[in-house]
Amino acid sequence: MTAPRLRRRKLDIKTGLVDLSHGAGGRASAQLVDDIFRPAFDNALLDLGNDQAAFDVAAGRMVMSTDGHVIWPLFFPGGDIGSLSVHGTINDLAMAGAQPLHLAASYILEEGFPLADLQRIAISMGRAARAAGVAIVTGDTKVVERGKADGLFITTTGIGVVPPGIVISGDRARPGDRVIASGSIGDHGVAVMSRRANLGFETEIVSDSAALNGLVAAMVGAVGAGLRVMRDPTRGGLAATLNEIARQSRCGFHIHESALVVRPDVAAACELLGLDPLNVANEGKLVAIVDPAAADRLLAAMQAHPLGREASIIGTVTEDDQGFVQMTTAFGGDRIVDWLTGEQLPRIC
Numbered sequence: 196m197t198a199p200r201l202r203r204r205k206l207d208i209k210t211g212l213v214d215l216s217h218g219a220g221g222r223a224s225a226q227l228v229d230d231i232f233r234p235a236f237d238n239a240l241l242d243l244g245n246d247q248a249a250f251d252v253a254a255g256r257m258v259m260s261t262d263g264h265v266i267w268p269l270f271f272p273g274g275d276i277g278s279l280s281v282h283g284t285i286n287d288l289a290m291a292g293a294q295p296l297h298l299a300a301s302y303i304l305e306e307g308f309p310l311a312d313l314q315r316i317a318i319s320m321g322r323a324a325r326a327a328g329v330a331i332v333t334g335d336t337k338v339v340e341r342g343k344a345d346g347l348f349i350t351t352t353g354i355g356v357v358p359p360g361i362v363i364s365g366d367r368a369r370p371g372d373r374v375i376a377s378g379s380i381g382d383h384g385v386a387v388m389s390r391r392a393n394l395g396f397e398t399e400i401v402s403d404s405a406a407l408n409g410l411v412a413a414m415v416g417a418v419g420a421g422l423r424v425m426r427d428p429t430r431g432g433l434a435a436t437l438n439e440i441a442r443q444s445r446c447g448f449h450i451h452e453s454a455l456v457v458r459p460d461v462a463a464a465c466e467l468l469g470l471d472p473l474n475v476a477n478e479g480k481l482v483a484i485v486d487p488a489a490a491d492r493l494l495a496a497m498q499a500h501p502l503g504r505e506a507s508i509i510g511t512v513t514e515d516d517q518g519f520v521q522m523t524t525a526f527g528g529d530r531i532v533d534w535l536t537g538e539q540l541p542r543i544c
Contacts, residue, residue: 206230211310218304218338227336231310235317236324240297240332248297248332253356260287261352267542269316269346272386273402274478276349277319282406282478283429283544284353285327289411290425290481292363293355298324300334300351305344316347327406329353361415367423368444370514373490375483377410377497378505379403379456380433384475384540385464394467400460405479410502414483417496421489427481429544431535434473436482437520438534447515450532452525454509473522474535476543484512 206226216223233241240248264280274282281298288295300320304313324331357363382403389400407427414422424444428436433455437448457465457472465472479502485493490508497503513521520532 206310208310208314213304213306213308213310213313213338215306215338215340218336224336231314231317232334232336235314235321236331237321238330238332240330246333248299250297250332252296255356255358258288258291258293258355258357259353260284261350262287264349264351264544265345265542266387266544267345268387268390269312271390271402272399273383274404275316275319276347277316278323279404279478279544280349280351281320281323281327281329281331282404284351285329285406285408286427286478286481288353288355289406289408290363290427291355291357292361292411292415292422292425293357294412295327295329295353295355295408297330297332298351298353300331300349302334302336303344303348304336304338305346306338306341308346313347323406327408358415360420361422362420363422363425365424365426365440365443368440368446368484368512369423370446370512371487372423372484372512373487373508374437374448374450374510374512375485375490375494375497375506376433376455376509377407377481377483377503379458379461380428380477380480381457381461381465381470381472381475383478384432384543385461385468385470387543388468388470388540389464392468394464400458400464403477403479405502407479407481407502410481410497410500413496413500414493418485418489418493421486421493422483423486424484425481428477430476432472432474432476433482434471434520434532435535437532438518440484441515441518441520444512445516445518447513447518448510448520449513450510450520450522452522454507456505456507470539473532474539476540478544
């Protein structure tokens with residue numbers, strides 16, 4: 196005679212709160228995984244219930260990246276900390292030309308955090324991962340006392356594969372190469388700051404948070420080894436990205452303000468907040484450095500993709516041992532585009 200199966204009580208997600216037992220490794224921890232994370236991520240590797248995930252990989256070079264997410268507020272126009280944590284790590288892999296394979300996620304939860312918000316964030320993560328063709332296959336959860344984590348922090352780690360023959364790195368820019376931006380700048384940072392400062396505009400400014408691996412696959416398919424460098428201009432914005440590449444490649448840049456896409460509402464918000472769009476974070480855009488002979492083909496491929504419709508050539512790589520990034524302004528003058536000094540937009544991702 197078989198023993199009767201005990202009916203397990205489900206979490207009270209609607210009104211329940213995270214407590215310290217949810218991070219203790221016992222029955223409550225298992226409930227949290229079974230009722231929130233497993234349904235949200237839903238894949239065969241995760242369902243095995245191991246502390247790791249084992250999988251086969253295709254030929255090519257492996258790429259790995261990890262990223263911590265402490266954004267506040269947790270929910271913002273166009274996304275939340277969940278989808279952002281997925282997009283951020285996928286994009287870091289994609290900037291090497293990799294196709295992401297799998298993600299791992301680690302959560303630091305604060306005692307008292309609403310289970311309904313946690314479920315909403317987990318569902319958002321699962322949706323973002325599936326849309327990008329990536330699975331969240333393993334993870335970890337810890338709970339700390341009230342006042343120790345500001346609600347929720349997420350760390351995501353990703354692994355991907357770069358096809359043979361593709362080498363994309365920040366030290367490969369060469370004088371004469373073209374610089375292409377995939378679209379408008381400043382959307383994410385301004386969306387978060389407008390919600391944080393409770394600012395109202397005639398139209399809601401929405402984060403550009405998105406997974407770029409599909410766009411990158413189209414770019415690699417169009418020009419292959421003609422792609423020298425790719426970078427997503429997140430914290431510090433376009434200015435920090437170009438200065439970082441200039442330092443790595445020991446070159447300079449000359450860009451044109453008239454070629455940059457800045458939405459009117461974003462420009463207006465930056466003026467109100469005293470921000471320079473060049474320094475404001477993006478979470479769904481990329482900058483590509485490409486061999487000049489392949490620039491037109493790359494631009495056409497980007498503009499044919501939904502995430503690259505507004506792509507434009509914004510400048511060129513210059514020979515400059517000092518590594519200066521210069522910009523011709525809309526008024527015809529030239530100025531240096533320097534690194535951001537200090538923390539202009541804290542906790543933006």
